[in-house]
Amino acid sequence: QVQVVESGGGLVQAGESLRLSCTASGLTFDVYNMGWFRQAPGKEREGVSCISWSGGSQYYINSVKGRFTISRDNAKNTLYLQMNSLKPGDTAMYYCAACHKAWGTWRCETWTSKDGYWGQGTQVTVSS
Numbered sequence: 001q002v003q004v005v006e007s008g009g010g011l012v013q014a015g016e017s018l019r020l021s022c023t024a025s026g027l028t029f030d031v032y033n034m035g036w037f038r039q040a041p042g043k044e045r046e047g048v049s050c051i052s053w054s055g056g057s058q059y060y061i062n063s064v065k066g067r068f069t070i071s072r073d074n075a076k077n078t079l080y081l082q083m084n085s086l087k088p089g090d091t092a093m094y095y096c097a098a099c100h101k102a103w104g105t106w107r108c109e110t111w112t113s114k115d116g117y118w119g120q121g122t123q124v125t126v127s128s
Helices: none
Strands: 003-007 010-013 018-025 032-039 046-051 058-060 068-073 078-083 092-100 122-127
Touching (some): 046 078
Parallel strands (some): 010 122
Antiparallel strands (some): 003 018, 068 078
């Protein structure tokens, strides 16, 4: 059974940092493209950052470029999102998703809930 579990969220002040982790089990991690998404109250879910199965390609939504870094450790079946210089606008539930490389593009911003495997989310709250 596939499980995707996010961790590392919390309450921080503006300007501080957090590192989110996403551990996937029950699948061959190194053939899955991975992505981080977020959804704030009253807003649609958005793809924040994506990384290809090999780690060789990354994508960031404009609002986080230069502040967030996505990475993966295939030996540990773990995806990371280093978030620096956090802003109140980054407050949201953050989700991780995994899509097999054969299922389509590594550009996760086009993925829907029907695509791949999704975690339950971890809350990030940034106070001003």
